[in-house]
Amino acid sequence: MSTGWYVSAVALASFARPLFVAAVRSTDEDEVSHLSMLEEHDKSTFIGCVVTSPRRSLTLEKVVGDGAEGDVYRAKDQSGKYAAVKLLRQGQEVDKEVVNNLKALSSLHSKHISKLEKDFEDVQECCGKPCLVTEFVAGKDAAKILWDNCIRTMNDVDHGMARRGALSYKLLRSILLQSLAGFRDTEKAQLCNTDQQLRNVMFDDATELVVFIDFDGAFEDEDCPPTWPFREDRGGGTSLQSFRSLSYLLADDGDKSAYLELCDRLVKNYATAEQALFGEAFASSPPDASKPGAFFNRHPDDIITRQLQALLDTGSPHIGKVSGKGPWEVAVTTCWPVPQHAPARHPSQNPTFSEPMHAETKPQHHASQKPPSKPI
Ligand SMILES: Nc1ncnc2c1ncn2[C@@H]1O[C@H](COP(=O)(O)OP(=O)(O)OP(=O)(O)O)[C@@H](O)[C@H]1O
Numbered sequence: 275m276s277t278g279w280y281v282s283a284v285a286l287a288s289f290a291r292p293l294f295v296a297a298v299r300s301t302d303e304d305e306v307s308h309l310s311m312l313e314e315h316d317k318s319t320f321i322g323c324v325v326t327s328p329r330r331s332l333t334l335e336k337v338v339g340d341g342a343e344g345d346v347y348r349a350k351d352q353s354g355k356y357a358a359v360k361l362l363r364q365g366q367e368v369d370k371e372v373v374n375n376l377k378a379l380s381s382l383h384s385k386h387i388s389k390l391e392k393d394f395e396d397v398q399e400c401c402g403k404p405c406l407v408t409e410f411v412a413g414k415d416a417a418k419i420l421w422d423n424c425i426r427t428m429n430d431v432d433h434g435m436a437r438r439g440a441l442s443y444k445l446l447r448s449i450l451l452q453s454l455a456g457f458r459d460t461e462k463a464q465l466c467n468t469d470q471q472l473r474n475v476m477f478d479d480a481t482e483l484v485v486f487i488d489f490d491g492a493f494e495d496e497d498c499p500p501t502w503p504f505r506e507d508r509g510g511g512t513s514l515q516s517f518r519s520l521s522y523l524l525a526d527d528g529d530k531s532a533y534l535e536l537c538d539r540l541v542k543n544y545a546t547a548e549q550a551l552f553g554e555a556f557a558s559s560p561p562d563a564s565k566p567g568a569f570f571n572r573h574p575d576d577i578i579t580r581q582l583q584a585l586l587d588t589g590s591p592h593i594g595k596v597s598g599k600g601p602w603e604v605a606v607t608t609c610w611p612v613p614q615h616a617p618a619r620h621p622s623q624n625p626t627f628s629e630p631m632h633a634e635t636k637p638q639h640h641a642s643q644k645p646p647s648k649p650i
Pocket residue numbers: 338339340341342343344345346358360388408409410411412413414415473474476487488490648
């Protein structure tokens with residue numbers, strides 16, 4: 275994708291998209307507006323359409339997303355397995371570079387990246403439209419988590435609309451660490467996706483896995499700290515899309531500032547996503563070789579166990595030897611969602627962060643400060 279195209283698309287999209295997105299983004303009944311119903315009518319013509327490959331066929335069942343590039347459908351094969359079919363908008367073509375990027379990412383077998391759907395890797399036309407077929411994530415995108423909890427824009431936040439307490443600190447930390455694993459895996463494919471905003475981050479309801487989608491804006495670059503997705507969101511009526519904005523759902527002000535400090539550290543301290551991942555994974559629970567496995571033996575909770583399992587799978591020699599007191603362990607005692615007006619907590623319960631073990635203070639990296647290709 276050329277930079278010229280990229281910049282002009284950003285300029286156009288930043289003015290044109292907010293209203294459009296606000297009207298048609300969701301397919302949930304309670305959020306369907308008049309405009310979206312009109313749009314749905316057009317989209318429904320593709321429902322029931324069958325996409326075939328030599329080995330399997332997929333039937334389009336339902337629109338699950340709508341974006342700048344096209345509409346995304348959930349499709350089902352003969353055995354009941356789902357896949358995501360993205361039908362590109364009129365005039366768009368499947369970009370060879372995007373396909374190559376997806377193939378490179380798919381070959382990593384990362385659990386945090388939606389791969390090209392097996393058997394459909396080379397299918398680029400569906401129902402007469404250019405398309406891409408990827409693995410389906412049964413859940414919601416992270417922007418929807420905000421939407422479902424009354425935040426779409428900074429105006430909503432300023433007017434006190436956010437349902438604080440909707441997101442617990444430990445879940446947010448899990449989302450963050452898993453996302454860092456997603457950035458690290460993107461990095462492994464020697465790609466940089468500055469468009470990894472909240473609408474491109476899926477949260478699988480059943481497994482609580484964070485899975486990245488939409489690599490249309492990815493480009494080849496080995497050096498890509500996850501700076502852009504952690505920037506400050508713009509104010510007013512612009513849709514929120516930065517990881518920072520998830521903090522508005524935290525009930526506790528201490529948690530909120532700890533999380534924002536953590537986001538700042540990611541932007542300032544790390545040259546690569548991999549460094550950020552390991553630095554943050556152990557910021558609060560340094561590995562202690564004398565107490566191997568103590569942390570794991572506590573079976574703290576599903577979310578954190580899975581999060582750590584994902585880290586374990588990276589094969590790092592430091593993982594599996596985590597012990598000591600840190601926010602993760604404190605979080606075990608606060609398993610329930612934080613109530614809307616949480617009482618002040620005992621200071622010892624407030625998360626504190628020591629400096630990341632592997633952090634190297636590097637000057638802020640500007641290469642990744644490109645705007646996303648498709649701001650909302
Ligand atoms: N693999 C998938 N599984 C489940 N839902 C998906 C999948 N891919 C996309 N979606 C849903 O469809 C939405 C739009 O998809 P995608 O981001 O690929 O399109 P886009 O046109 O690039 O949109 P945008 O410009 O908003 O990034 C996503 O935000 C998500 O809600």
